[in-house]
Amino acid sequence: SHGVKVDVRVVAATNRDLRRMVNDGSFREDLFFRLAVMPIELPPLSERIEDIPLLAGRLLQELSQRSGSTFELAPETLGVLMRTPWPGNIRQLRNVLERAASLAESPILRPQDIHPGGSRSPGIANTALSHGAAPPSAPSRPPEAPAAPTGPGAPDQPLIQEPFKAAKEQAMDAFERAYLAELMAAHGGNISQSAERASLTRYHLRKLLKKHGMRPR
Numbered sequence: 529s530h531g532v533k534v535d536v537r538v539v540a541a542t543n544r545d546l547r548r549m550v551n552d553g554s555f556r557e558d559l560f561f562r563l564a565v566m567p568i569e570l571p572p573l574s575e576r577i578e579d580i581p582l583l584a585g586r587l588l589q590e591l592s593q594r595s596g597s598t599f600e601l602a603p604e605t606l607g608v609l610m611r612t613p614w615p616g617n618i619r620q621l622r623n624v625l626e627r628a629a630s631l632a633e634s635p636i637l638r639p640q641d642i643h644p645g646g647s648r649s650p651g652i653a654n655t656a657l658s659h660g661a662a663p664p665s666a667p668s669r670p671p672e673a674p675a676a677p678t679g680p681g682a683p684d685q686p687l688i689q690e691p692f693k694a695a696k697e698q699a700m701d702a703f704e705r706a707y708l709a710e711l712m713a714a715h716g717g718n719i720s721q722s723a724e725r726a727s728l729t730r731y732h733l734r735k736l737l738k739k740h741g742m743r744p745r
Contacts (some may be wrong), residue, residue, distance in 0.1 A: 538563070573614040573621065577703070580610050580621070581696055587622050588637075591629050599629050601637050603699070608639045610703045620644070705740050712742065 540563050549555035573580070584606070588599045601609070614620055628641040707726075715721040723733040737743060 573617045577610050578696075578700060581606060581699055583618060583621060584609055584625065587625050588629070591626060595629065597629075597635050599625075599632075599635050599637060602639070603702075605637050605639050605642060606699055607703055607706055608642050610699075611707060612642075612644045614644070701740070704736060705742075708736060708740060708742055712737075 546555055546560050546564075550557045550560050573583075584601060588601065592598045609621070616623070624642060624644055625637075627643065628637050632638070632641040711722050711726055715725060719730055719733060723730045726733065728736075
């Protein structure tokens, strides 16, 4: 027998707290330190919504290559995706897009094609309720709600008429305006309640409202 020289790299991932498991004796300490050479913590998708346009685009590209059809997101559908909490992270996003592509009547995926919870109810309703939006009996328009967005990201406007960075910024602005409008409507314009619901500081919330020309009651 003779030795064979190899050069390998081990990449391991887990959603468990290995440090705690080492402390309670359920995971080997020597193995933990062998693996923890360069640990990378990946935040949940709900904490990096700015990545959703890029991730969704990549996932749809893969779907298009496999199916032979070209799938795209309607601009308003992107807003639905960015308002969804995604407890299942990228795996859930992938499943939702695959289901939408399989059942949609058009290669342009509309909000009604998006069902994060797996139900057949419209995606907009699902995501609005998940963020504590006001029920139908509540006021449908918050104080000084901004006008409907125009330009890239607005309905019937092509996203690619602007460079990627500019289009992404405009999509983010549209998402922020929609989220803030629902948030303030749900809490009657109350800054403290709205900030607590959105897990923001009062200062940050006021700054966002000022950015979009919105003022609480």
